[in-house]
Amino acid sequence: MQEFETKLNETIEAGKMLAAIAVVADVDGKTVYRHSAGKQNLEPNAPSVDPNSTVMLGSAGKFITHIAAIQCVERSLIGLDDPAAIEKHLPEVAALKVYLPSDDEPGFILREPTKKITLRHLLTHSSGISYPGDEKLEKWTQSDKPAIDENAHIIVKIFSMPLLHEPGEGWTYGSSVEWVGLLILRLTGLRLVEFVQKNIFDALDMKMSTYYPEKHAEIWAKKLQMVNRESGVLVAEPDDTVQGLTCSVGDLQTLLVDLLGQSKLLSQPYVDEIFKPQFVRGTPTYVGVREDIRKLGKSVGVPTTLANPPVNASLAALFVEDGVAPLSNFPPGTLTWSGMPNVIWAVNREKGKAAIFATQLLPVEDDEIIAVAMSFMRGAWKSH
Structure with missing residues (x-):
C-alpha cells in the first residue's frame, strides 16, 4: 500500500x-x-x-434502499417481477409514458409503453426513468405539462417524467431508487428512513x-x-x-x-x-x-x-x-x-x-x- x-x-x-x-x-x-x-x-x-x-x-x-426493498420481497410484500404490485402501490410509475423525439412540434411524442415496470426494473435502473433535468428530455421539460395534484407526495411531484426507453429495454441511471423509497412507504406504512433505521441500522447496531x-x-x-x-x-x-x-x-x-x-x-x-x-x-x-x-x-x-x-x-x-x-x-x-x-x-x-x-x-x-x-x-x- x-x-x-x-x-x-x-x-x-x-x-x-x-x-x-x-x-x-x-x-x-x-x-x-x-x-x-x-x-x-x-x-x-x-x-x-x-x-x-x-x-x-x-x-x-443507494444500495441501502435496495436492501430495504429486497427485505420487502423476502417478506412477501411484493415480488421482483410483479407489475401488478407496481400498478397497485406506484400507479404514478405505472402511468409513465415513453418519450420519443419527433420532428413535429413540440419536438416529441409520448406513447404508452408495451411493457410494464417491475421492482426488478427499478432496482437495476432498467425502468427507463431518468433524472429531472436530463438533457434528453429537454423538449418535454420546456413544454406545457399536465399539472400534478398539489397534494401529491413530493417524490411524485419531483420525479414524474417520461420513460427514455421501454422498461427492460435499456439502462438509465436515474431516479428509480427514489420511487423505491415511496414504494417501501406504501408497502409497509413506514417512511424509508424509519424502515431502514429499524430493519438495517438497528439490526446491525x-x-x-x-x-x-x-x-x-x-x-x-x-x-x-x-x-x-x-x-x-x-x-x-x-x-x-x-x-x-x-x-x-x-x-x-x-x-x-x-x-x-x-x-x-x-x-x-x-x-x-x-x-x-x-x-x-x-x-x-x-x-x-x-x-x-x-x-x-x-x-x-x-x-x-x-x-x-x-x-x-x-x-x-x-x-x-x-x-x-x-x-x-x-x-x-x-x-x-x-x-x-x-x-x-x-x-x-x-x-x-x-x-x-x-x-x-x-x-x-x-x-x-x-x-x-x-x-x-x-x-x-x-x-x-
Missing part, C-alpha cells in the same frame, strides 16, 4: 484534498488494513482526521448512521468536513450540502461485511440474488449499462476509453463480470458503487473482502481524487 499512502500524502500536501480514510475488512469483520491522512476540517488548528469519521454517502448509499445528521449531535460532531476545490483552492461547503444519508466509516464497514458472511439482514437466497448479474449478454440492458459506464465508470475502476467495460448490473449496485476492472483491480464478482463526495466501496464474496475509500470532496469523480482512490483499490485487491 506504499504507493497509495505516498500518493495520498502528496495530494493532501499539494492542497488538492483535505483528508481521506481507506479500509479493508475480511469476512469476519476484522479490519486488515486501515489508513487515514489529512485534517478533519479546514480550521488552522484542525485535528488529524478521525479514522472513523462520519461521511455523507450520496449515491454510494449501526449507531452512527442516519438520514438526518444535523439532528444527531454525536454524528454531526464527527463529520469529515465537506469541501470543494474551486480554482485550485479548497473551500468549505455549506452545512446544507452535508444532508442526507450519513454513516461512520465503521458502520459502512459493518454493513458491507454483513453481505459477505451470514447476513443478519437477508436470508442466503436473497444475498445470492444480490450477487448475480441481472442482464443477459447482448440484450439492450446489457449493452446500455456498458455504454453508460464508459461515461460514469471512473470511480468504479473503469476507464472511459475502454470499449467494452467488464460490468453488468446487480440488484444492489454495479457488478464486475468478466475480467478485472483495469483501474481498480476489482475481480469478477465484485459489487461496487460510488457517491457524489467521492466515496467508493467494493465487496467480493469469493475473496471475502470489503474495501472503502472515503473522502468528502466535490466535484464528483474528481480526477485527482479518483487517481488516489484507484491507487488504494489496486493495492487492496492485490495484497489482501
Whole structure:
C-alpha cells in the first residue's frame, strides 16, 4: 500500500484534498488494513482526521434502499417481477409514458409503453426513468405539462417524467431508487428512513448512521468536513450540502461485511440474488449499462476509453463480470458503487473482502481524487 499512502500524502500536501480514510475488512469483520491522512476540517488548528469519521454517502448509499426493498420481497410484500404490485402501490410509475423525439412540434411524442415496470426494473435502473433535468428530455421539460395534484407526495411531484426507453429495454441511471423509497412507504406504512433505521441500522447496531445528521449531535460532531476545490483552492461547503444519508466509516464497514458472511439482514437466497448479474449478454440492458459506464465508470475502476467495460448490473449496485476492472483491480464478482463526495466501496464474496475509500470532496469523480482512490483499490485487491 506504499504507493497509495505516498500518493495520498502528496495530494493532501499539494492542497488538492483535505483528508481521506481507506479500509479493508475480511469476512469476519476484522479490519486488515486501515489508513487515514489529512485534517478533519479546514480550521488552522484542525485535528488529524478521525479514522472513523462520519461521511455523507450520496449515491454510494443507494444500495441501502435496495436492501430495504429486497427485505420487502423476502417478506412477501411484493415480488421482483410483479407489475401488478407496481400498478397497485406506484400507479404514478405505472402511468409513465415513453418519450420519443419527433420532428413535429413540440419536438416529441409520448406513447404508452408495451411493457410494464417491475421492482426488478427499478432496482437495476432498467425502468427507463431518468433524472429531472436530463438533457434528453429537454423538449418535454420546456413544454406545457399536465399539472400534478398539489397534494401529491413530493417524490411524485419531483420525479414524474417520461420513460427514455421501454422498461427492460435499456439502462438509465436515474431516479428509480427514489420511487423505491415511496414504494417501501406504501408497502409497509413506514417512511424509508424509519424502515431502514429499524430493519438495517438497528439490526446491525449501526449507531452512527442516519438520514438526518444535523439532528444527531454525536454524528454531526464527527463529520469529515465537506469541501470543494474551486480554482485550485479548497473551500468549505455549506452545512446544507452535508444532508442526507450519513454513516461512520465503521458502520459502512459493518454493513458491507454483513453481505459477505451470514447476513443478519437477508436470508442466503436473497444475498445470492444480490450477487448475480441481472442482464443477459447482448440484450439492450446489457449493452446500455456498458455504454453508460464508459461515461460514469471512473470511480468504479473503469476507464472511459475502454470499449467494452467488464460490468453488468446487480440488484444492489454495479457488478464486475468478466475480467478485472483495469483501474481498480476489482475481480469478477465484485459489487461496487460510488457517491457524489467521492466515496467508493467494493465487496467480493469469493475473496471475502470489503474495501472503502472515503473522502468528502466535490466535484464528483474528481480526477485527482479518483487517481488516489484507484491507487488504494489496486493495492487492496492485490495484497489482501
